[in-house]
Amino acid sequence: MTVGSHSARTRVNLKAQRLPKWAPAALGAGAIGVAALAVHATGFGGPVLTGVTAALLFVVGLAVLSAVVEGGRTSRDRIATSLVYAAFVLALAPLLSMAFTLLSKGTERLNGYFLGVSMKGVSAFDDAGGAYHAIIGTLEQAGIATLITVPLGVLGAIYIVEYGRGRLATLIRFFVDVMTGIPSIVAGLFILAFWVLIVSPYLNNGRPEYSGFAAALALSVLMLPTVVRSTEEMLRLVPGALREGAYALGIPQWKTIVRIVLPTAAPGIVTGVMLAVARACGETAPVILVALGNPAINFNPLSGGQSSLSLYVYEQAGTASKYAPGRAWAGALTLVVLVLTLTVAAKLLARRNKLAR
Amino acid sequence: MAKRIEAVNVSAYYGSFRAIDNITMTIEPKSVTALIGPSGCGKSTFLRSINRMHEVLPGAKVDGQLMIDGQNIYDRDIDVTAVRRTIGMVFQRPNPFPTMSIYDNVVAGLKLNGVRRKAALDDACEKALRGANLWNEVKDRLNRPGAGLSGGQQQRLCIARAIAVEPQVVLMDEPCSALDPISTLAIEDLIAELKNQYTIVIVTHNMQQAARVSDRTGFFSIDSTGEPGRLIEYDDTAKIFTNPSVKRTEDYITGRFG
Numbered sequence: 001m002t003v004g005s006h007s008a009r010t011r012v013n014l015k016a017q018r019l020p021k022w023a024p025a026a027l028g029a030g031a032i033g034v035a036a037l038a039v040h041a042t043g044f045g046g047p048v049l050t051g052v053t054a055a056l057l058f059v060v061g062l063a064v065l066s067a068v069v070e071g072g073r074t075s076r077d078r079i080a081t082s083l084v085y086a087a088f089v090l091a092l093a094p095l096l097s098m099a100f101t102l103l104s105k106g107t108e109r110l111n112g113y114f115l116g117v118s119m120k121g122v123s124a125f126d127d128a129g130g131a132y133h134a135i136i137g138t139l140e141q142a143g144i145a146t147l148i149t150v151p152l153g154v155l156g157a158i159y160i161v162e163y164g165r166g167r168l169a170t171l172i173r174f175f176v177d178v179m180t181g182i183p184s185i186v187a188g189l190f191i192l193a194f195w196v197l198i199v200s201p202y203l204n205n206g207r208p209e210y211s212g213f214a215a216a217l218a219l220s221v222l223m224l225p226t227v228v229r230s231t232e233e234m235l236r237l238v239p240g241a242l243r244e245g246a247y248a249l250g251i252p253q254w255k256t257i258v259r260i261v262l263p264t265a266a267p268g269i270v271t272g273v274m275l276a277v278a279r280a281c282g283e284t285a286p287v288i289l290v291a292l293g294n295p296a297i298n299f300n301p302l303s304g305g306q307s308s309l310s311l312y313v314y315e316q317a318g319t320a321s322k323y324a325p326g327r328a329w330a331g332a333l334t335l336v337v338l339v340l341t342l343t344v345a346a347k348l349l350a351r352r353n354k355l356a357r
Numbered sequence: 358m359a360k361r362i363e364a365v366n367v368s369a370y371y372g373s374f375r376a377i378d379n380i381t382m383t384i385e386p387k388s389v390t391a392l393i394g395p396s397g398c399g400k401s402t403f404l405r406s407i408n409r410m411h412e413v414l415p416g417a418k419v420d421g422q423l424m425i426d427g428q429n430i431y432d433r434d435i436d437v438t439a440v441r442r443t444i445g446m447v448f449q450r451p452n453p454f455p456t457m458s459i460y461d462n463v464v465a466g467l468k469l470n471g472v473r474r475k476a477a478l479d480d481a482c483e484k485a486l487r488g489a490n491l492w493n494e495v496k497d498r499l500n501r502p503g504a505g506l507s508g509g510q511q512q513r514l515c516i517a518r519a520i521a522v523e524p525q526v527v528l529m530d531e532p533c534s535a536l537d538p539i540s541t542l543a544i545e546d547l548i549a550e551l552k553n554q555y556t557i558v559i560v561t562h563n564m565q566q567a568a569r570v571s572d573r574t575g576f577f578s579i580d581s582t583g584e585p586g587r588l589i590e591y592d593d594t595a596k597i598f599t600n601p602s603v604k605r606t607e608d609y610i611t612g613r614f615g
Contacts, residue, residue: 165415239452241448241450241452242452242454242455243413244410244413244448244452245448245452245453245454245515245518246454246465246469247410247413247441248408248410248441248445248446248448248519249441249442249445249465249466249469249470249518249519249522250438250439250440250441250442250443250466250470250522251438251465251466251469251470252438255469256469259465259469260454260456260465263456264454264455264456266456
């Protein structure tokens with residue numbers, strides 16, 4: 001018997017019945033039509049209920065149709081695909097809605113005047129005032145917090161990954177994990193009790209000093225665990241072969257870390273730092289507790305109350321005046337744009353060192 | 358620029374597990390010494406203990422003496438980085454530094470050890486790349502990333518990087534096992550040239566390769582899993598492959614041994 005005749009006689013069937021390409025689209029249109037009709041006829045619910053009903057009808061209809069025509073496996077595949085898309089839309093909807101709301105309400109007051117003046121001498125009922133003082137506050141507080149946190153966090157992660165052996169490294173990792181769960185108000189209270197009430201009186205003739213620097217300290221308590229953990233993950237991703245390659249050239253360990261390992265991990269570390277910065281920029285509670293807020297411009301982070309954008313949004317949103325919500329939205333938009341700009345800038349900066357492929 | 362290496366009763370451990378046991382052998386200068394043997398017999402471990410790379414792994418340590426120029430590299434007052442600069446290493450998988458250009462990869466060892474003068478670095482780069490038979494292929498794109506080269510080119514880049522610091526000895530840990538036959542041929546030709554200047558020790562699983570490139574061959578083996586690796590026979594390559602004096606060597610090179 002030849003091979004050819006053997007394969008011809010027991011030829012395997014590789015073809016399967018498939019729904020036509022237009023079937024899901026037609027089914028979708030049908031589902032929307034039926035759902036709109038049903039919702040309209042009962043007079044019960046609006047566009048949202050129509051959408052939900054249409055989606056349910058579509059999934060059930062497609063599953064049944066596919067099971068009949070194409071068989072069980074393909075039917076399950078189509079259900080899973082529909083669910084994945086549905087989850088994607090559900091996850092994206094709030095994000096898009098928020099971005100839209102923020103843009104439409106925030107742009108009303110956002111202009112050069114808003115960015116250029118403070119709230120000094122502006123009462124809640126004036127159609128005036130801006131967020132200049134708050135932008136200064138956010139930039140200074142987040143900036144100082146970053147300056148404190150990045151060296152500490154990166155060095156801590158380097159210890160854990162490159163040097164730490166045994167108990168101490170495990171202990172540090174455990175406490176970093178614990179720190180991740182600290183609520184921001186607790187960090188604020190800690191700095192209030194430790195820095196503002198105990199340490200700062202020594203530097204200020206015996207009187208406690210509320211300041212932007214204290215807020216920066218509280219923010220760095222919140223940023224530290226994020227920076228340590230993300231840097232740690234990134235350092236672990238650097239292949240051991242690179243370290244060995246460097247050692248084999250007679251390069252000392254610290255130089256290997258500084259010149260080989262850190263540059264390789266830099267883009268990921270920057271992403272982690274920017275996540276922490278974004279979180280710190282959005283924190284309100286510690287700023288209220290230890291920087292108090294200040295309607296006037298205060299450039300000095302070491303002395304006197306200071307506001308921040310998130311605190312500004314909180315204050316304005318809670319003020320009963322027809323102009324305050326506009327200011328709150330504009331402040332919120334400013335904050336988002338600020339964080340976005342910083343993130344994009346940092347990512348570009350980290351990528352610039354990478355060689356062009 | 359080549360040194361004799363004398364290993365005296367060298368044993369290496371991973372934690373409490375003894376990976377190689379009492380290796381004593383003399384590696385001649387300006388020659389190629391091949392280490393062959395089944396997987397897990399400790400030939401890579403021995404190779405890594407020659408330039409103190411074994412101890413990089415946590416819990417790993419080495420006993421015994423490894424003499425180079427009359428100095429035991431495991432003495433307390435030895436500078437590890439100086440040892441590694443004297444005894445370079447090429448790894449199984451090419452590992453160019455991904456953030457560096459071809460040029461920076463080659464001169465990394467010099468630059469990070471304090472050589473600053475541009476002219477000196479340029480000279481060293483060209484010399485090392487010519488030594489690794491890579492100059493003609495990359496001379497017009499020295500500023501391109503090293504990771505953008507082909508596998509065989511990357512391995513020659515790593516060899517150039519290793520010889521740029523002007524070592525006395527070059528250790529190669531299965532340098533061709535991730536490469537295609539043409540790149541392998543290029544590396545083998547290179548080894549034949551390099552032995553005019555350097556002492557070369559190469560670990561290989563490819564016995565034809567050992568027969569082609571080496572002057573002397575050491576056969577390592579283990580009695581069973583969990584036992585330490587031992588040096589079974591060490592002799593001229595021609596003798597090992599034609600008329601070995603130990604039965605186990607013969608079994609291994611003729612393929613009768615697992």
